Amino acid sequence: MRAPLSWIRELADLPAGLSNAELATAFTRAGLQVEHIECPADAITGPVVVGQVLDLVEEPQKNGKTIRWCHVDCGPHNPESEPSRGIVCGALNFAVGDFVAVALDGAVLPGGFAIAARRTYGHVSDGMICAADELGLGDDHSGIIVLGHADAAGDFVPGSDALEVLGAYDAIFEIDVTPDEGYCLSIRGLAREAAQAFGVAFHDPYLTPVPAPSQAGYPVVLNSASCATFSAVSIHNVDPNAPTPPWMSSRLVACGVRSLGLRIDITNYVMLESGQPIHGYDAAKLTGPIVVRKAAEGEQIATLDGQLRTLSADDLLITDNTGPIGLAGVMGGQTTELEAETTEVLIEAALFDAPNIGRTYRRHHLASEASRRFERGVDFNLGFAAAARCAELLRDLAGGQIDPAYTVAGSVAPMPVCDVPAGLPSKILGIEVPLDKVVGILQASKVSVELLPDDVLRCTPPTWRRDLVDPYDYVEEIGRKIGFDSIPVVVPRATSGRGLTRLQKARRDVTHALVDAGFVETLTLPFIGEDDIDRLGANAMDTRRMFVRLANPLDDTRPYLRTTLLPGLIAAANRNTSRSQDDLAIFESGKVFVNTVVGEPPSPTPPVDKRPSDDEILEIYASLPDQPHMIAALLTGNWLPATWNAPAEPVTWQHAVAFAETVAAALGLQVTRRAATRAPGHPGRCAEIQALHGDEFVSVGFACELHPDVVKANGLPERSCAVELNLDAMIDFAPENGEVSPLSSFPLTKQDVALVVDATVPAAAVEAALVVGAGDLLESLTLFDVFVGDQIGAGKKSLAYNLRFRHPERTLTEVEATAARDAAVAAAAAATGAVLRG
Amino acid sequence: MGQRDVSAEVPNEASVAEAVATALAAIAQAATTAELSAAKYEHNGDKSFLGLANRAIGGLAPDERKAVGLLVGQARGAVNAAIAERAEALAAAELAAKLQAERVDVTLPVAQHPQGAIHPITAMLERVGDIFTAMGWEIAEGPELEASWLNFDALNFTPDHPARFLSDTLFVDPPEANKLMRTHTSPVQIRALLERDLPVYVVSPGKVFRADEYDATHLPVFHQLEGLAVDKGISLANLRGTLDHLAKAMFGDDIDTRMRPHYFPFTEPSAEVDLKCFVCHGESVGNPDRPCRTCRSEGWIEWGGCGIVNPRVLAACGIDTDVYSGFAFGMGIDRTVMFRNNAPDLRDFVEGDVRFSRSLKGDAR
Structure with missing residues (x-):
């Protein structure tokens, strides 16, 4: 809400010396935040004076334009011993005798527009007759400002300060009015708050009491509960040519409302002052009683803005015998609008249901000064007083006669006690x-x-x-x-908290472990399209196609919530590589959304006056799809770039696996791997990551080099790698409390074995068998060599392990260690066909 | 008999002195440890004059033995001392030369480790979470795809509230199913009140969603931290105290907050909380010579919304409003990072450019 200070002061006896800053502070303290204060005159330097046009000659130009060569009396600002200044003007909307605003030599208008006497169209133009926009007073450039006609000579003194007349020195407070303070969308409301803040008198221009319901005036029928009251006042013989006085138009402009002719200006002026939206009808065009009713579905109305609008059964209409004549509270209709020749005016001041108006203007994208006020709530009792003030202004400024017979239909409920x-x-x-x-x-x-x-x-x-x-x-x-x-500052003493939950601590530990391991955390937008999943090479049955669809996606090409973090990481990688950052190890930790709720039952909405039953609460919870927290990474280019002392280390599937193992290690979770075929992985370089859950290993995700087709489809660097893990599951499977076993201080015995197996046998299988076979004496083992070559035969590989044995309670003999090693080898032989290399 | 038979000759003072002088000269001339070893062998070895002299002592008459023994012993001692001294000097010089030869350029880049980085939002959420857990609060979490009842109904949003429109909120299809992307983390507060025993002191950090523009100052997905305290005797003074403490913990002991009355459906009274500008401390206000880009020379930075929990919200969770009252607050974490760390463009927060996460390093913690 924009509010000129002069208008506020008219209604509130604010202290004379009150500064703008003090008033702004008072408003802000009361919850009416002052966004800023502006004063149009601040943007103008030098003289802008009132001038009276003494004569004018129209001179058509070769370019087709007609200019006016005018003599304008600027009083003391006329050239010495001359009665006027000669000024060229391009506007045609004024007459001899009119009072205008003249910017003189030396004036600088908003935007740094400097005025000087200059030669133009064959004359020396000694100043400029100003339009409103040239003075920063609104955006009107349809003609120059006419302050008044010749008959208003008593009101204007040539040579006096035009900015004063135009109200340009008035400070305009731009105030953010919160939704609960609808009454402050008015000068009346703001002035009342200001008066209360400073303990001074408030003068309410709207004290006309609400009369008893009456149909003495224009007949009005209320056929919808969405219209509580409707006041109608008729004014006859309004002078259609009466101009809007500058004090009124300047206030309208200051409030951001265009001046559209006196009759409409008065309705807007009263709305701004009172907060009550007013609509003026050309009474001569009304046919039969005004009926307020809901629209029929599909009914149409041509609104003032020239649009034909198709209505919903929820929209509230003002109608007469011809049909709809207004979209209630939102916009009037074309058929009964005030026109140039209108002399019979019917003023409507009604009270419409706030949510109903809100729905309608949103449905039709028709936010207006009126609809905003109705939605925020208009004073229940203001209608008749506002209509009366409107009528009085039409009488006083446009010579109209107020019809003593008025209509007040409906009534409002008493205020809640x-x-x-x-x-x-x-x-x-x-x-x-x-x-x-x-x-x-x-x-x-x-x-x-x-x-x-x-x-x-x-x-x-x-x-x-x-x-x-x-x-x-x-x-x-x-x-x-x-x-x-004025409220004191007291920190409350919370009850003893238990710190982070296991889940929260685990997620943090994982993120920090990954960051320490060299991965960069990113956050990406969670919206995807089906093509994102296609580009992962996923088949038609892939669970990552169990989409949750948005009703109103921000981007129609991405209507789904992500089912995997990879598309976001791929987009981030593409952005990085487009900026020449090719060596990437990026990860994201976040939720994905899987459409698991069969049949999509609606989520219940029990009443809110009491706690829902436990069953209702569970039903609400169960209505939502699964939202597992995943963690994923994408690696491209080099893990380490080439440096002066080492060649580049390109990213490989091993880095993707290392990511998974870093996560597992941070959680104390035991994981293993097996070869898997899963989009978007390279079929020979994709590991399913399995975590120990109870006594079995369960899949928690995959780590892979990307399939070359996926790399290509997504515009990624060759040999890019990816990993995605279900972090919720991994944390769930992780051991709760660690255990420190007794540490043996007896000597260690080392044994090496080299085993030859088929090249297709997974190393993990050999290792698992060795561990089982070696028994409790085995402390650890390390694979220190993988060899493929003629010496061991085609299709074979040799795996060399170092086994470390230690006894918990005594020194181990060489014989015992050897026996354990032999048992390990035997187990590997049985499980994998391994043969001890000779 | 050309060769002198040393064994036949009793070493005398003159011959011993001469041998010592010769030995010392040779030792002094030794330029390397190898030369020194050679000098030692030649002048103090078993076959040197002094070595033979030493051996000859045993054959002397008892009356001569003592004097000659003393003479030869002192001489050999002097030579040995000189050798040891020279050896030390040569070793030091040789070590110095070796170390000099081993000199490296210590400014060369060393073995690299990839530079990981936490996202500034994550770091900020952890930081704020730590402040509250230190105060005895707990961190509560909930789903991002929420039930309309939890996101709106229970929070006293009227059925016609504009936030419920498709223009403001992302709904799951179909909208009549009452499922949406949470517009704030307040549904987590409702879950906390439904699930936890009173009193409740929780903060709920997390992602929130709006059908908003995507530009330098707006994101459709951003992060909030909300707080909720429900206890006996909770007042607006406690809310002021909590926000003031948070501001001081995050921005310094001299940073105050102020509350301006505002409106939210779920709080009454409601307020917006402003943070005293931690850069200019308000000195830029009305001082065009010292503009402040952090607070736009307003002295205060809009930080978030807050208020006393509307009793209607507590009632929807079955809490006796005659006994309990509560306060709640919420602030944008992205915005906080933006003004705290001068991040110019919100899009950088979600575009994944690795330079963004890396730029703050440890400072974001």
């Missing part, structure tokens, strides 16, 4: 507010307060305070008025 314990504000605000102060503040806010026994305050809010319903609403009112900055 609320019993507030007098001690509640002190308790909730945390500062002692004595009873008399509580009552004093509420009464200053025009709340009617009745003191009941046991220090209970029975409160009835004024009709503009729709926000005062519950006891806590009154607590807020007290808090706003004493100022939140």
Whole structure:
């Protein structure tokens, strides 16, 4: 809401010396945040004066344009011993005798536009007659500003400061009005708050009492509960040519509303001042009674903006015998709009249902000054007073005659009464507010307060305070008025917390372990398209196609929530490589969304006046799809670049596996691997990662070099690698409490074995068999050589292990160690066909 | 008999002195440990004059033996001492030369390790989480795809609240199924109130979603940290205390907060919390010579929303509002990183450019 200071001061007796900053602080303290304060005159230097056009000659130009060569009386600013200044003007919207705004030699207008006498169109133009936009007063460039016609000579003095007349010195406060303070979308509301903040008098221009319902004026029928009241006042014989006085147009412009002719300007002026939207009809075009009703589904209306709109059965309409004449509270219709020749005006001031208007203007994308105010809540009792003020202005400024017979249809419910314990504000605000102060503040806010026994305050809010319903609403009112900055600062003593949960600690440990291992964490947007999964080489049955679809995706090509973190990482990798960062080891830790809820039952919405039953709560929880927390990485280019002392180390499947093992190690989780065929992996270089869960190994993800087709489809560097793991599962499987076994201090015995197996036998299988066969004496083993060559035969490989044996309670003999080694070899032979290399 | 028969000759002072002088000269001339070894052998070895003299002592008459023994012993001792001294000097010189030869350029890049980095958002969430766990609070989490009841209904959003429109909130298809991408982490607060015993002191960090533009200052997915305290006797003063403590823990002891009345459906009274500018401390206000880009010379930075939990919210969770009251607050973590670390463009937060995560290094912690 933009509010000129002069207008606020007209309604509130603010202290004379009050600075703009002090007023802004008071508004902000009251919850009306002042976004900024502007003053149009600040952008202008040098003289801009009132001038009266003495004569003009129209001179058509070769370029087809007609200019006016004018003599303008600028009073003391006329050249010495001359009665006027000669000025060339390109606008045609003024007449001899009109008063205009003239920027003189030396003036600098907004945007650094410097004015100087200059030769143009064969004359020396000694100044410029200004349009509104040239002075920074709105965007109107349809003609120059006409301050008044010749008959208003008494109001203007040639040579006086035009900026004063135009209200350009007025400070404009731009105020952010919160949704609960709809009454402050008006000068009336803001001035009332300002008056209360400074303890000064407030003058309400809208004191006309609400009359009893009457159909004496234009007949009005209310056929929808969404219209509570409708006041209609007729004004006859309005002068269609009466101009808008500058004080009014300048205030409209200051509030961001264009001046559109006096009759419409008055309706807007009253709306800005009171907060009550007003609609003016050309009464001569109305046919039959006004009926307020809901639209029929598919019914149409041509609105003022020239659009034909198709309506929903929820939209509220103003109609007459011809059909719809207005989309209630949102925009008037074309057929009955005020036109140039309109002299019979019917003023509508109605009260429409706030949510209904909100739905309608959103449905039709028709946010307007009126719809915004209706949605935020208009004073319940303001309609007739606002219509009356409108009528008076039409009478005073346009010579209209107010029809004494008016219509007031409908009525409003009484304001809700609320019993507030007098001690509640002190308790909730945390500062002692004595009873008399509580009552004093509420009464200053025009709340009617009745003191009941046991220090209970029975409160009835004024009709503009729709926000005062519950006891806590009154607590807020007290808090706003004493100022939140007066509330003490007290840190509450929380009950003993237990620190991070196991899950939270584990996720943190994993992230830090990966960062320490050289991986860079990224966060990516979680929206994907089906083609993202296609580009992973996933088949039609892949679980990563169990999509959750958004109803309103931000990007129609990505309508799904991610089922895997890889598309986001691929996009991040593409972005990096496009910026010449080719060596990447990036990871993300985050949720994916799997459409596991069969049949997609709607999520229940039980009433909120009490706790739902446990069954209802469980039903709400169960309505949501699985959202496992995954962790994934993408590696491209080199793990380490070539340096002066070492060649580059390109990323390989081993780095992807190392990622998985880093995660497992951070969790203390035992993992193993087996060859797997899984998109997007290279069929020969993809490891399924299995974690020990109970006494079996369960798949928790994969680590791989990417399939060349996937690399190509995604524009990645060759030999890129990826890994994706179900972090939730891994944390779930991880041991809860570690155990420290007794440490043997007896000597170690080492034994080496080289085993020849078929090249297809996984090393992990040989190792697992050795471990089982060696028994408890085996402390550890290391694969120190893998050999392939003629010496051992084609299709074979030799695996050389170093076995370390130690006895917990005594020195191991060589014989015992050898026996254990032989048992290990025998087990490997039995399990994998391994043969001891000779 | 050309050769002198040393054994036949009794060493006398003159001959011993001469042998010592010769030996010392040779030792002094030895330039390497090898030359020194040679000098030692020649002048103090078994077959040297002094070595033979020593051996000859045994054959002397008892009356001569003592004097000559003393003479020869002192002489050999002097020569040995000189050898030891020379050996030490030569060893030191040779070591110095060896070390000199081993000199390297210590400014060369050393064996590399890939430079990992945590995302600044993660680091900030951990930092704020740590502050609250240190205060005895706990961290609560919940799903990102939420039930409308938990995201809106229970939080006192009216059925027609604009946030429920498709223009504001990302809904799962079909919207009538009442499932959506949570618009704040407040549903986690509802879950905490439904699941936990009172009193409750929790913060809920996490991702939130809006049907918002994607530009330098808006993201459709961003991060929030919300806090909730429900206990007996909770007041707005406790909220001020908590936010003030958080501000001081994150930005320094001299950083205050202020609360401005505001409106949210789920709190009443509601406020917005501003942070005293930690860069200019308000000195840029009305001082065009010292503009502050962090607070845009306003002295305060908008930080988040807060208030006393609306009793309607507590009632929806079955909490006796005559006994318990609560406060809640929430702030944008991305925005906090943005103004705290001067990050110019929010898109950098989600585009995955490795330079973004790497740029803050340990400072983000």
